[in-house]
Amino acid sequence: MQPRTAYKKQIMSCARGHVNDGPLSSMLATWMDGDDKMPNWLGLDRLTFRRLVRFQFPQLQMRKFRPARTAVSNERAVEWRDLKKYLLKNRARNCASEIWIAEIVSSACMGQNHLWQDLGLQNRTELTALMENNFPKMAKRNVHNMKWKKFIYRELCQTEGIYVCRSPSCDVCVDYDECFGPEE
Numbered sequence: 001m002q003p004r005t006a007y008k009k010q011i012m013s014c015a016r017g018h019v020n021d022g023p024l025s026s027m028l029a030t031w032m033d034g035d036d037k038m039p040n041w042l043g044l045d046r047l048t049f050r051r052l053v054r055f056q057f058p059q060l061q062m063r064k065f066r067p068a069r070t071a072v073s074n075e076r077a078v079e080w081r082d083l084k085k086y087l088l089k090n091r092a093r094n095c096a097s098e099i100w101i102a103e104i105v106s107s108a109c110m111g112q113n114h115l116w117q118d119l120g121l122q123n124r125t126e127l128t129a130l131m132e133n134n135f136p137k138m139a140k141r142n143v144h145n146m147k148w149k150k151f152i153y154r155e156l157c158q159t160e161g162i163y164v165c166r167s168p169s170c171d172v173c174v175d176y177d178e179c180f181g182p183e184e
C-alpha cells in the first residue's frame with residue numbers, strides 16, 4: 001500500500017462522518033506524505049487547523065503533522081481575502097467546516113498547478129464533489145465544466161466588474177485549452 005493511501009486510511013478511521021471527511025483526509029494524507037504544495041497548516045493559522053482536525057477527525061493525533069516548508073504569502077493577501085469572501089458568499093451553510101474549506105481553497109488558488117493538485121486531492125472528481133458540497137450555487141454555474149481555478153477567478157473578476165477574457169465567447173477563444181479540457 002502506498003504511504004499516502006495508508007495515511008488516508010488511518011485518518012479516515014478517525015472521521016466524524018461528514019461530507020468533508022474524504023477530501024480533507026486526502027489533503028492531510030498528501031501533506032503527511034511530504035508533498036507540501038500547500039502552505040503551513042493548509043493555509044490556516046495553527047489554532048484554526050487544530051480546530052478543524054478536532055472537529056473533522058476527533059481521534060486524530062495532532063503530533064502527526066509537521067509544518068510544511070512553505071509559509072503563507074503575504075504579498076497576495078488581498079487576492080486571498082477576495083477569493084475567500086467570494087467562496088463564503090456561495091457556501092452551502094450546512095456545516096462550519098465550509099468556512100475552513102473556503103480558506104484552504106483560497107490558499108490553494110495561489111499555487112501553480114491544477115486546483116485539485118495544489119489541494120493535495122486524489123483527482124479532479126474529488127475536487128468537483130468538494131465544490132458541489134461546499135459551494136453548490138457556484139458549482140452549478142460551472143455548466144461547461146471549466147477548470148476550477150480558472151472558473152473561480154473568472155467569477156471573481158466578473159463580480160468585480162472586470163472582464164479579462166480576450167474573446168466574447170469561449171467557443172472562438174484562442175485560450176480555450178487553458179480554461180477547459182482535462183486537468184491531469
Ligand code: SF4
Nearest residue numbers: 165170173175176179
Ligand atoms: S475560453 Fe477564453 S473567453 Fe472563455 S473563459 Fe477562457 S479566456 Fe475567457
